[in-house]
Amino acid sequence: xxxxxxxxxxxxxxxxxxxxxxxxxxxxxxxxxxxxxxxxxxxxxxxxxxxxxxxxxxxxxxxxxxxxxxxxxxxxxxxxxxxxxxxxxxxxxxxxxxxxxxxxxxxxxxxxxxxxxxxxxxxxxxxxxxxxxxxxxxxxxxxxxxxxxxxxxxxxxxxxxxxxxxxxxxxxxxxxxxx
Amino acid sequence: xxxxxxxxxxxxxxxxxxxxxxxxxxxxxxxxxxxxxxxxxxxxxxxxxxxxxxxxxxxxxxxxxxxxxxxxxxxxxxxxxxxxxxxxxxxxxxxxxxxxxxxxxxxxxxxxxxxxxxxxxxxxxxxxxxxxxxxxxxxxxxxxxxxxxxxxxxxxxxxxxxxxxxxxxxxxxxxxxxxxxxxxxxxxxxxxxxxxxxxxxxxxxxxxxxxxxxxxxxxxxxxxxxxxxxxxxxxxxxxxxxxxxxxxxxxxxxxxxxxxxxxxxxxxxxxxxxxxxxxxxxxxxxxxxxxxxxxxxxxxxxxxxxxxxxxxxxxxxxxxxxxxxxxxxxxxxxxxxxxxxxxxxxxxxxxxxxxxxxxxxxxxxxxxxxxxxxxxxxxxxxxxxxxxxxxxxxxxxxxxxxxxxxxxxxxxxxxxxxxxxxxxxxxxxxxxxxxxxxxxxxxxxxxxxxxxxxxxxxxxxxxxxxxxxxxxxxxxxxxxxxxxxxxxxxxxxxxxxxxxxxxxxxxxxxxxxxxxxxxxxxxxxxxxxxxxxxxxxxxxxxxxxxxxxxxxxxxxxxxxxxxxxxxxxxxxxxxxxxxxxxxxxxxxxxxxxxxxxxxxxxxxxxxxxxxxxxxxxxxxx
Numbered sequence: 001x002x003x004x005x006x007x008x009x010x011x012x013x014x015x016x017x018x019x020x021x022x023x024x025x026x027x028x029x030x031x032x033x034x035x036x037x038x039x040x041x042x043x044x045x046x047x048x049x050x051x052x053x054x055x056x057x058x059x060x061x062x063x064x065x066x067x068x069x070x071x072x073x074x075x076x077x078x079x080x081x082x083x084x085x086x087x088x089x090x091x092x093x094x095x096x097x098x099x100x101x102x103x104x105x106x107x108x109x110x111x112x113x114x115x116x117x118x119x120x121x122x123x124x125x126x127x128x129x130x131x132x133x134x135x136x137x138x139x140x141x142x143x144x145x146x147x148x149x150x151x152x153x154x155x156x157x158x159x160x161x162x163x164x165x166x167x168x169x170x171x172x173x174x175x176x177x178x179x
Numbered sequence: 180x181x182x183x184x185x186x187x188x189x190x191x192x193x194x195x196x197x198x199x200x201x202x203x204x205x206x207x208x209x210x211x212x213x214x215x216x217x218x219x220x221x222x223x224x225x226x227x228x229x230x231x232x233x234x235x236x237x238x239x240x241x242x243x244x245x246x247x248x249x250x251x252x253x254x255x256x257x258x259x260x261x262x263x264x265x266x267x268x269x270x271x272x273x274x275x276x277x278x279x280x281x282x283x284x285x286x287x288x289x290x291x292x293x294x295x296x297x298x299x300x301x302x303x304x305x306x307x308x309x310x311x312x313x314x315x316x317x318x319x320x321x322x323x324x325x326x327x328x329x330x331x332x333x334x335x336x337x338x339x340x341x342x343x344x345x346x347x348x349x350x351x352x353x354x355x356x357x358x359x360x361x362x363x364x365x366x367x368x369x370x371x372x373x374x375x376x377x378x379x380x381x382x383x384x385x386x387x388x389x390x391x392x393x394x395x396x397x398x399x400x401x402x403x404x405x406x407x408x409x410x411x412x413x414x415x416x417x418x419x420x421x422x423x424x425x426x427x428x429x430x431x432x433x434x435x436x437x438x439x440x441x442x443x444x445x446x447x448x449x450x451x452x453x454x455x456x457x458x459x460x461x462x463x464x465x466x467x468x469x470x471x472x473x474x475x476x477x478x479x480x481x482x483x484x485x486x487x488x489x490x491x492x493x494x495x496x497x498x499x500x501x502x503x504x505x506x507x508x509x510x511x512x513x514x515x516x517x518x519x520x521x522x523x524x525x526x527x528x529x530x531x532x533x534x535x536x537x538x539x540x541x542x543x544x545x546x547x548x549x550x551x552x553x554x555x556x557x558x559x560x561x562x563x564x565x566x567x568x569x570x571x572x573x574x575x576x577x578x579x580x581x582x583x584x585x586x587x588x589x590x591x592x593x594x595x596x597x598x599x600x601x602x603x604x605x606x607x608x609x610x611x612x613x614x615x616x617x618x619x620x621x622x623x624x625x626x627x628x629x630x631x632x633x634x635x636x637x638x639x640x641x642x643x644x645x646x647x648x649x650x651x652x653x654x655x656x657x658x659x660x661x662x663x664x665x666x667x668x669x670x671x672x673x674x675x676x677x678x679x680x681x682x683x684x685x686x687x688x689x690x691x692x693x694x695x696x697x698x699x700x701x702x703x704x705x706x707x708x709x710x711x712x713x714x715x716x717x718x719x720x721x722x723x724x725x726x727x728x729x730x731x732x733x734x735x736x737x738x739x740x741x742x743x744x745x746x747x748x749x750x751x752x753x754x755x756x757x758x759x760x761x762x763x764x765x766x767x768x769x770x771x772x773x774x775x776x777x778x779x780x781x782x783x784x785x786x787x788x789x790x791x792x793x794x795x796x797x798x799x800x
Binding site for chain 2 (some may be wrong): 038076077079096099102138139
């Protein structure tokens with residue numbers, strides 16, 4: 001179960017059961033010899049599953065022989081780690097200085113209205129998660145938003161619907177092609 | 180990956196590879212097109228342009244004569260995507276894939292410059308096709324960015340062809356660790372990450388620290404909003420950072436290095452990873468480098484989104500796999516750092532300077548700059564400036580020159596109000612100090628800091644109280660919570676600022692902010708807290724009248740703080756009704772083609788009418 005109580009369609013392939021444990025067992029070997037392996041391992045697990053479930057934290061704790069409390073403490077410290085499933089596309093609105101003075105707050109408002117969610121939430125269809133960021137180093141192109149690893153520059157609120165539609169379309173065509 | 184790339188096992192091998200890289204392309208290639216693939220131009224579609232140019236060159240059968248090279252950031256991000264025709268260094272801006280045919284036909288086949296795509300300068304938009312003629316480039320001195328926009332960051336041979344890895348060869352074979360540090364001392368290089376601590380001192384302390392195992396770390400956790408030079412160096416010239424770290428490792432006696440990169444910079448991580456792999460494959464990282472007997476390995480550690488990890492002891496805690504919380508100093512990292520071993524931490528820009536200093540000598544570097552601040556500094560220009568992007572100038576260049584001569588002045592012909600420098604640790608420079616030389620001492624005297632060099636320019640539309648509130652919110656959220664002055668103090672300061680912006684401020688608030696600010700600075704554990712009050716203190720110092728307008732007159736002169744705005748409709752109103760329809764609180768009345776009015780009692784100050792009006796008839800004050 002995930003805290004949103006919705007596990008149907010469009011969420012990452014596997015969310016429950018032993019798959020995280022299996023995945024972690026399959027990749028753990030090099031991490032056991034690596035000094036300071038906890039964070040890189042957590043990053044790899046999140047990369048694969050999109051978030052870090054209770055099961056994942058337990059398996060990481062077992063795999064590295066670290067107390068679960070320690071793993072939990074690290075996960076909750078860093079803003080990139082998510083304890084809840086996230087959408088297919090993670091939208092991050094930069095609220096760095098340059099973006100802020102050039103109207104990033106309006107872009108964020110518009111995204112919240114379009115997606116009907118707040119910051120940190122995921123749309124009910126599991127497609128978009130909305131978050132804010134602290135400078136992506138694209139200040140020359142402010143205001144910017146980052147969707148997964150792609151930077152969109154000089155975004156005006158009026159462009160938001162079109163940008164979102166583009167991502168919905170790409171997801172649909174991927175589904176049609178059976179991916 | 181191709182197999183059997185020849186190892187570079189000796190200094191003579193390195194020279195051979197360099198000479199081969201220099202002469203090889205010139206045989207058949209008569210022109211190189213350098214397509215900027217810095218973060219900005221990538222976002223603007225540089226890849227599509229490269230694809231279009233590749234297709235066009237093939238169509239014309241020119242693919243052997245014309246080379247297409249992906250290069251690092253050229254600087255003026257705002258006019259991207261940009262490219263340079265390397266033979267005469269003709270600069271084209273705002274290029275679209277549809278322009279590919281014209282570039283090949285006109286520029287390459289017929290040898291005619293395309294004025295439409297050239298840089299436009301001044302009020303008459305005079306086209307300036309040659310890079311050397313463009314003021315934005317002419318006034319710069321590139322040391323850190325020497326290879327950005329010149330070489331292909333994904334090609335180690337290209338880097339070697341531009342004298343890459345020659346400095347580390349020189350250090351390993353003609354210098355002792357002590358003479359390397361001596362050269363760093365002559366250069367006068369100070370840490371470019373913020374505090375400006377002399378690099379040679381850090382290195383000398385770590386060199387002298389007892390211990391077999393030492394570490395050298397590169398801080399690429401460029402967290403200050405408004406700064407993007409480290410990102411651009413990693414993306415445009417990753418081998419320069421590797422070479423700088425190799426030299427640093429040799430100087431202090433470290434055999435292992437880590438680069439701690441922000442997770443927000445995926446392209447930088449990708450290019451640096453590729454550079455590390457290439458250097459390892461050729462034997463420039465690993466065992467017995469160039470046959471010198473010196474071993475050095477390098478690894479990337481990705482951050483996970485915590486601003487405080489830019490602080491050195493927090494960064495080390497994070498590499499160790501812990502929560503990124505700082506610890507008290509002393510002991511300083513040079514004595515007890517990563518895993519309690521002697522450690523040196525410098526940032527990306529600092530390391531990128533090192534190969535130049537070793538190859539050309541410390542004196543060549545210290546010839547630039549001021550009495551106490553030497554060399555060059557990269558600044559990131561952003562905000563209300565015409566040409567936002569990345570520039571490198573000698574330390575001590577006046578702020579005014581940077582904004583007006585290089586950056587093309589304020590966007591839209593508006594007036595300069597302030598420049599925020601140094602991010603959440605820095606301060607605001609007001610108009611009366613616009614001539615300030617950009618060096619460590621002059622900026623400190625004004626209550627700002629050099630910081631990492633992020634410069635956000637603001638015009639009259641920015642409210643300085645709101646800007647201070649913005650930074651306080653930032654540091655409040657990013658405070659790790661370990662020490663009370665930072666955790667609780669920033670929260671209290673933010674509460675007061677929120678109150679002032681909401682129109683509930685009282686005159687005592689200013690004295691309270693001042694007092695709290697002083698205490699947080701004095702009592703916090705790490706640099707984050709020790710500098711957190713700076714944006715507030717500096718705006719209170721230079722823009723006190725704005726604070727007073729908010730507190731005493733309940734007005735926001737810049738028209739930003741929503742709660743303090745009063746909206747009204749002027750005679751320019753045509754009675755179109757757009758504002759009335761947009762108003763969510765039914766505060767606007769008026770019949771068609773008659774001037775409308777706003778009922779201030781019903782108005783919720785959302786600004787919807789202001790945005791909806793096409794005639795500029797809605798006033799906010």
